[in-house]
Structure formats: C-alpha cells, structure tokens
Amino acid sequence: MSTTTSHTPESEGPSRPARLIQNESTTEIPVHLLFRDEPDPVSVPLRPAVVGRRQGTGEQPRFRRPVPAKPSPVPKVDPALVERPARVLPGSAGVLAGACGMAGCLATSWWAGALPPLVVEALGLPSSAAAGLGPVQWAAYAGAGALGLFGFGGLARGRTGRAWVLGLFGRYRGTVRRTGLMWVNPMLLRRRIDVRLRHWRSEPMPAADASGVALRAVVLVVWRVRDTARAMLGIEDHETYLRACVEVALARVPVELPGSGRGATAGEALTRLVAADAAPVGIEVFSVHPLRVEYAPEVAAAMHRRRIAALDAQHRASVLTSVVDSVEDTVTRLTMRGLVELDDYERKALVKDLTVAFCAGRGDASA
Structure with a gap:
C-alpha cells in the first residue's frame, strides 16, 4: 500500500489571499519601520492619495484637490513714470536774460547805424560810425535775439494747487509744483494738471442690491492727483479712468436703498475697491459714498407696488x-x-x- 504525499516547494511563498471584491482598485502605501536598522530611504514625492471610482458601482471619487483661483493681475507701472522735481530757475534769471537780449539788439542797431536820430538823442547815445548791416552785425542780431526770446519765452507763473508736467521729445523731464514767477526751458512741453483736493458728483450709474434688483446710484468721490507723471502720462485721461473705476466698483458691490442701514458698509467697500484700482495711475481716493439710490426705470413701477x-x-x-x-x-x-x-x-x-x-x-x- 503506497501513500502519496504532496510537498509544497520551499521556493514558493505563502499563497496570496483571494480578493473579496474582484473589481476593487487598491493603492500600495510604503511603510517605514523605525526599529529596522536600514539606511535612510530616498525621499520620493508622493501624489495626494485619491481613490478612483470603482468600475460598475457608480461610486464617485472620494477626494478631489480644489483648483486654486488665480489672483487678479495687478497693473504694472513703468518705473520711469514716477514723479520727480524738474529743474527750473527763478523768474529773475529769465527777466535778466531777456533784458540782456533786448539791450544787445539795441546796441547792434546803434552799431549798424539803424537807429533813428531821435532815438539816439533820446537815449543819450553818441553818434555811431554807421558800419552798416554786415555778417558780423547779423550774427550779433541773431545772438541777442535768441537770448531775448529764450529768456522771456521761458517765463512761467506757478499757481497754488496746480503743477506743470514737463516733457521733451516725448520723454518725461519732471514736474514743477513751485508757485510764483519762474523760468522753465522753453523747449520743454508744458502740461498743466490740477493737484488740489477735488470732489466729483456722478450722474446716475447702474447698480444692484444684494438681491440683484436693478438700481441707479449717484455717488460722491473725493480724490486728488498724487503722482502727476502717472496720472498725466500713464493713461490717456485720468478723470475718465476714475469714472470707469467707480462704475466697476458699483457693479461688484451691492448698494442698498436709504433706510436699510447698510450705506456705510457699501461706502467702505466702494472706497476700498476704487482706491486700489486708481492707486497704480497716481490717483489717491479718500472716499466713495452713495448720495442717492433709487430703482431703475424698468423696475421702478413694479418695485413701488411691491413696497406698497x-x-x-x-x-x-x-x-x-x-x-x-x-x-x-x-x-x-x-x-x-x-x-x-x-x-x-x-x-x-x-x-x-x-x-x-x-x-x-x-x-x-x-x-
């Protein structure tokens, strides 16, 4: 009688347990045992563990990484467009240069004998040699005339609350905030800008309340130009840009009708948004507050009946x-x-x- 005994080969390890769910998906997670005496493992970047959906069960993924919202782009300003003081001279320097030019023209005319005798006698000048108008006299005329035009042509009057933005061949050369008589290079292009504290009362602009009902709002904006270079050269029209900023802020901030008690909150939000949008172009906004809020014409009748x-x-x-x-x-x-x-x-x-x-x-x- 023979007995047959089956032996399991030593090379084969223990058999793996059968899967309880045939269509499940598994993820291997590496585990490092602290008590094992092994060299430091190489750190491998691991992706966030996301369990995929199981086939045929209709189960949704258990975890999804939220996509971060991209921040709104901040407008970049040309570093060259930063207000800096321009070089000017006192007005007395221009007056002196103009007077010297006029005196030079008068002396050249006396030298050439072009002055009438009555003028010579009135000025108490000696009789000239009447050298005539030659090349030397014409050169003296040109030099004296240029000096006179350059001196008197550069005179400018600065006023309180106003500034001059100077440019030469399309390049910014500085800002003049001085007051009184001064001399500015006549070759520079001058652009006057108002730097006083100003307020602007808008016409009725489209707005909406927290429920999305169409409104019309009249706002009061208190502002001033802080950087003349950016306000004048950075954009085409800084007042139009400020108006656009107010319209955008009204589209983003809900405005309530009078009596709701939320006017101060809306004013603070409007001020914060408009100030942030206008700061890159050199405009400083102090306050933006709604003065009058009413229903839009297309919904005024219906909302009036509803309110009654x-x-x-x-x-x-x-x-x-x-x-x-x-x-x-x-x-x-x-x-x-x-x-x-x-x-x-x-x-x-x-x-x-x-x-x-x-x-x-x-x-x-x-x-």
Missing part, C-alpha cells in the same frame, strides 16, 4: 396684533373682576363681537 403691498401687509399685521391684545385684555379684566361669568360658548361669542367692534373702530380711525 409690503407696507400695507405690515400695517394690517400691526392692527390685527393690537386688536387681539385689546380683546384679550378686555375679556381678562371682565372675568378676573367677576363682572361676568362666561362659559366657552359665551366667551367665543364675546371675543367675536369685540374683535368686530375693535376692527371697525380702527378702520374708521385710519380712514
């Missing part, structure tokens, strides 16, 4: 509450003082009659 209905319902509710309180107080006093003894039927009838009487009285009083 809400006020009427509120009035009716207040009248009914007052009538019920009066009836309850009357019935309670009558029963507590022992003036009447009422059963349930009589109590209901009395409450009904009192309610009708009080409602009729309130209706006559309101009419």
